[in-house]
Amino acid sequence: xxxxxxxxxxxxxxxxxxxxxxxxxxxxxxxxxxxxxxxxxxxxxxxxxxxxxxxxxxxxxxxxxxxxxxxxxxxxxxxxxxxxxxxxxxxxxxxxxxxxxxxxxxxxxxxxxxxxxxxxxxxxxxxxxxxxxxxxxxxxxxxxxxxxxxxxxxxxxxxxxxxxxxxxxxxxxxxxxxxxxxxxxxxxxxxxxxxxxxxxxxxxxxxxxxxxxxxxxxxxxxxxxxxxxxxxxxxxxxxxxxxxxxxxx
Amino acid sequence: xxxxxxxxxxxxxxxxxxxxxxxxxxxxxxxxxxxxxxxxxxxxxxxxxxxxxxxxxxxxxxxxxxxxxxxxxxxxxxxxxxxxxxxxxxxxxxxxxxxxxxxxxxxxxxxxxxxxxxxxxxxxxxxxxxxxxxxxxxxxxxxxxxxxxxxxxxxxxxxxxxxxxxxxxxxxxxxxxxxxxxxxxxxxxxxxxxxxxxxxxxxxxxxxxxxxxxxxxxxxxxxxxxxxxxxxxxxxxxxxxxxxxxxxx
Numbered sequence: 001x002x003x004x005x006x007x008x009x010x011x012x013x014x015x016x017x018x019x020x021x022x023x024x025x026x027x028x029x030x031x032x033x034x035x036x037x038x039x040x041x042x043x044x045x046x047x048x049x050x051x052x053x054x055x056x057x058x059x060x061x062x063x064x065x066x067x068x069x070x071x072x073x074x075x076x077x078x079x080x081x082x083x084x085x086x087x088x089x090x091x092x093x094x095x096x097x098x099x100x101x102x103x104x105x106x107x108x109x110x111x112x113x114x115x116x117x118x119x120x121x122x123x124x125x126x127x128x129x130x131x132x133x134x135x136x137x138x139x140x141x142x143x144x145x146x147x148x149x150x151x152x153x154x155x156x157x158x159x160x161x162x163x164x165x166x167x168x169x170x171x172x173x174x175x176x177x178x179x180x181x182x183x184x185x186x187x188x189x190x191x192x193x194x195x196x197x198x199x200x201x202x203x204x205x206x207x208x209x210x211x212x213x214x215x216x217x218x219x220x221x222x223x224x225x226x227x228x229x230x231x232x233x234x235x236x237x238x239x240x241x242x243x244x245x246x247x248x249x
Numbered sequence: 250x251x252x253x254x255x256x257x258x259x260x261x262x263x264x265x266x267x268x269x270x271x272x273x274x275x276x277x278x279x280x281x282x283x284x285x286x287x288x289x290x291x292x293x294x295x296x297x298x299x300x301x302x303x304x305x306x307x308x309x310x311x312x313x314x315x316x317x318x319x320x321x322x323x324x325x326x327x328x329x330x331x332x333x334x335x336x337x338x339x340x341x342x343x344x345x346x347x348x349x350x351x352x353x354x355x356x357x358x359x360x361x362x363x364x365x366x367x368x369x370x371x372x373x374x375x376x377x378x379x380x381x382x383x384x385x386x387x388x389x390x391x392x393x394x395x396x397x398x399x400x401x402x403x404x405x406x407x408x409x410x411x412x413x414x415x416x417x418x419x420x421x422x423x424x425x426x427x428x429x430x431x432x433x434x435x436x437x438x439x440x441x442x443x444x445x446x447x448x449x450x451x452x453x454x455x456x457x458x459x460x461x462x463x464x465x466x467x468x469x470x471x472x473x474x475x476x477x478x479x480x481x482x483x484x485x486x487x488x489x490x491x492x493x494x495x496x497x498x
Contacts, residue, residue, distance in 0.1 A: 003478075094343070098483050098486070101477055101478075101479050101480065101483050102475075102477065102479070102483070102487060103475070103477060135478065135480070136477040136478050136479065136480075137476070137477055137478045138477055182494060182497070182498055183494060184433070184494050184495070184498045185498065225490075226351075226352070226493055226494075226497060227386070228350055228351065228352060228385040228386055228387055229252075229350075229384065229385050229386045230350050230351070230385065231350065231384070231385075234347050234350050234351070234486075237347070237483075237486055237487070237490070238351060238486070238487075238490035239490075241474075241486070241487035241488075241490045241491055242490055242491055242494045244475055245431060245432060245433050245475075245491045245494075246433070248431070248475060249431055249433045249434065
């Protein structure tokens with residue numbers, strides 16, 4: 001099964017208009033995918049849905065598409081954020097690619113007491129997210145926010161949004177038979193679109209003052225992901241996969 | 250929180266005996282972790298549980314440990330296999346590392362009609378799995394099986410084991426409003442240890458003859474992971490995370 005090319009267009013698409021492709025996307029279509037005049041591809045804008053489009057002209061600087069019929073209408077989906085400590089570049093890339101495939105709406109990198117690297121190139125990461133969205137049949141692109149301190153983020157929190165905190169230090173409670181909530185035991189009100197955020201702990205865990213802070217916030221629920229210690233990026237992917245299964249069933 | 254060193258020992262451990270560490274693990278302890286005489290580490294064997302051990306001698310060729318008390322007893326856990334098509338090396342590594350963290354018991358790479366690379370170094374992959382197990386607090390190491398043809402694997406299938414098939418071609422049924430089972434709608438008999446296998450489709454999907462074969466096997470259940478197309482390694486990680494949540498709740 002050869003899959004059809006899908007391309008994100010960063011402005012609103014309407015049927016029967018012309019779309020011009022330049023630079024990176026031009027290179028991808030011309031040199032990587034080797035498209036020809038007359039080929040059909042899918043395009044989506046995150047606003048108006050997905051359309052068929054036909055390639056009508058190819059030059060060195062520009063590809064022209066004619067937008068044909070709409071193939072899928074824009075969906076309104078649940079609003080799920082992943083808040084994650086700054087990690088090594090390869091791990092951040094993995095986290096962004098995989099959570100985009102799994103439907104994340106917003107990615108918020110944070111500084112915690114035990115993280116200090118700040119070398120995140122948000123533009124570069126957005127390109128990874130776009131690529132993952134194109135290949136996964138999503139109709140939207142996740143927003144990648146600039147890095148923030150965790151304390152600042154919590155200070156201006158929208159209290160309508162639940163904050164589900166995954167932290168590896170909870171694991172040791174298993175040995176003491178203490179109970180923690182799991183994602184599948186949460187209430188999900190299926191009558192409306194859900195607004196949640198998943199907070200992943202850093203590799204070294206949260207500091208004790210951070211844990212105290214989280215403990216006392218009314219919008220926080222602590223969540224356990226089982227008895228193994230998961231690396232931060234694994235925890236993000238696993239938590240989002242389980243959350244999505246809970247929400248859609 | 251600095252985490253204590255955990256090391257897998259490939260033979261049975263008993264309290265109060267001496268253990269000798271050479272070669273790769275010696276290099277890791279001596280040169281990477283820079284241990285000293287008197288340091289305590291954790292060791293596990295996949296048979297007898299986890300023990301504290303004290304470093305009592307360090308030479309260039311050998312580190313000697315004295316095994317102290319048992320810290321955790323060996324658990325009997327559910328038996329979950331991941332069966333996956335051969336993928337690019339980086340994707341196989343990722344799949345093995347992440348599914349080991351998430352508790353997989355056995356990893357079975359397969360050839361399908363649309364896969365042909367056969368360049369898997371099982372020994373190398375086992376080392377990745379051991380490293381992931383050491384860091385994730387697991388008490389066992391997953392078994393990595395030699396590559397097999399999918400048809401051969403299915404021909405000698407133990408019919409007591411359910412085969413849960415994840416395939417991206419099911420996604421298009423969403424557009425036609427056809428229902429597919431999801432993992433959380435399966436029955437899990439919590440009174441006993443569960444024996445399941447998760448089969449991941451190759452990037453190009455299964456061939457139509459493979460889909461026909463799977464359709465007619467009594468131990469097969471087709472499973473949907475939602476409306477996005479997931480890459481094979483993402484599907485493996487997501488499916489195992491959801492399966493584990495279903496089994497333990």
